[in-house]
Amino acid sequence: MTSTRSKVVRVQEKLRIPAALLASGASGMLMAAQSRVNGGLSQEIGNGYLAALVSFGSGLAMLAVIVLCSRRARAGVRRLVGEVRDGHYPVWGLLGGSCGAFFVLSQGLVASVIGVALFTVGVVAGQVLGGLLMDRVGLGPGGRVDPSPRRIIGTGLAIVAVAISVAGGFGGGSPWLVIVPFIAGIGISWQSAVNGLVRAAAQSAVTATFLNFVVGTALLAVVAAISVGSQGWPQHWPTQPVLYLGGVSGVIFIAVASMIVRIAGVLLLSMSNVAGQLIASVLLEAGVPLAGGVSTGLLIGAAVALAAVAIAAAPGRAGGAGRRGRL
Numbered sequence: 001m002t003s004t005r006s007k008v009v010r011v012q013e014k015l016r017i018p019a020a021l022l023a024s025g026a027s028g029m030l031m032a033a034q035s036r037v038n039g040g041l042s043q044e045i046g047n048g049y050l051a052a053l054v055s056f057g058s059g060l061a062m063l064a065v066i067v068l069c070s071r072r073a074r075a076g077v078r079r080l081v082g083e084v085r086d087g088h089y090p091v092w093g094l095l096g097g098s099c100g101a102f103f104v105l106s107q108g109l110v111a112s113v114i115g116v117a118l119f120t121v122g123v124v125a126g127q128v129l130g131g132l133l134m135d136r137v138g139l140g141p142g143g144r145v146d147p148s149p150r151r152i153i154g155t156g157l158a159i160v161a162v163a164i165s166v167a168g169g170f171g172g173g174s175p176w177l178v179i180v181p182f183i184a185g186i187g188i189s190w191q192s193a194v195n196g197l198v199r200a201a202a203q204s205a206v207t208a209t210f211l212n213f214v215v216g217t218a219l220l221a222v223v224a225a226i227s228v229g230s231q232g233w234p235q236h237w238p239t240q241p242v243l244y245l246g247g248v249s250g251v252i253f254i255a256v257a258s259m260i261v262r263i264a265g266v267l268l269l270s271m272s273n274v275a276g277q278l279i280a281s282v283l284l285e286a287g288v289p290l291a292g293g294v295s296t297g298l299l300i301g302a303a304v305a306l307a308a309v310a311i312a313a314a315p316g317r318a319g320g321a322g323r324r325g326r327l
Contacts, residue, residue, distance in 0.1 A: 020263040032281040037249070038104060048107075048108030049108070049109075049224045051108040052101070053224040060210075063213050067210050077202070080211070083202075100191055100215075105223070106181055117165070118178065121278070121305075122178035123277065124277060125159055126183060126185020127185040128158040128274060134190060155308070160304060160308075161308060195208045199259065205255050
């Protein structure tokens, strides 16, 4: 009986990282869907700031109900407050939502102009570089993970994939716009690492996600109010319910990331997200495009990026040397 139990445990341990990467890939698809939804809402109402607030605000409303109904989530909020009050958790570690707010804002302002696929490859570049850096400095809850040769090669290939996609997709456009989602992608890696720390301190993924949306919604409310004050309230609001579901996608993505970042590390989390984002963004841009649709360059870039994920996520994960203690 003990032998059988040990075998089951070993199998479960082997499957932990692959399962985490599959979950992360699925949440990456939701990120691409969120970009499409928020970009579409921005186009409809003509205000990317307000579209971002609607997205984050709907997610916050959903999470508020969950927290009120969950004893564990409420306990997590109290635990986190105590950790901060006692100086065991830094205040800056509560600001992961600021990066989420910037990401959602860039969806409304940039994805609606360059298309969800090109927007995604910009995010991809920032994510893979950010993930490598976050693991290297040990910001995530799993401590420092020194980059293995496979991870470095995979990161390099992902950057090549971005270059191919951009070169094949922009033509005579304005490639500098990719800088915005690139910065947002780096922020997502930092957000995933910080949210993992919040989850560890609060012992609740729901609490970590709720805090993320509180911070992000507060920041977006300020910039949206300034925008509405200068431009006025939109005269037309779309009737399609799907355009108001961006916040739901964000809730799922952030919750999944905060749960699995300790298992996979920030870089592998970012890389598997890349795969999901690229696949979904190409399909979305082909079926319901925001801009110019799918080019040959984008298809080639997506294939190279998938190869990069496979290489970076291959067995031989570097150990967590020098794991961090409590912040």
